[in-house]
Amino acid sequence: MKIKAIYVFIFLLLLAIPAEAQCAMCRAVLESEEGQETAKGINNGIVYLMIVPYILIGVVGYLIYKNKKKSIPLND
Template structure:
């Protein structure tokens, strides 16, 4: 029923369909944007830091 209403309005020259399409694209892109932001924050928080372990140059004996 919504589709029929939007199609009839688009045929009569209304710009409602254009606004509806923009809203759908906004809702489609929102989860991707949220995942990208969370990924960036996770990368910045948990990335490996340059840490010097102060290991000696001795060979390790594992027996």
């Protein structure tokens, strides 16, 4: 069961759809650039910064789940 959850988690990470995460002001300034390389770099940076809170919430949720499961007695 634990290994299956790890595989599902890895699959979901690999399935992530590229997101356009720029604010309106950043987009307006960066769209005027020729190569669009700076815009791509800033967009990737924003997406990476968004990942950290989700990882933290996942870790806290897992720890709560693990502690709750440990405290519930099993009926044999």
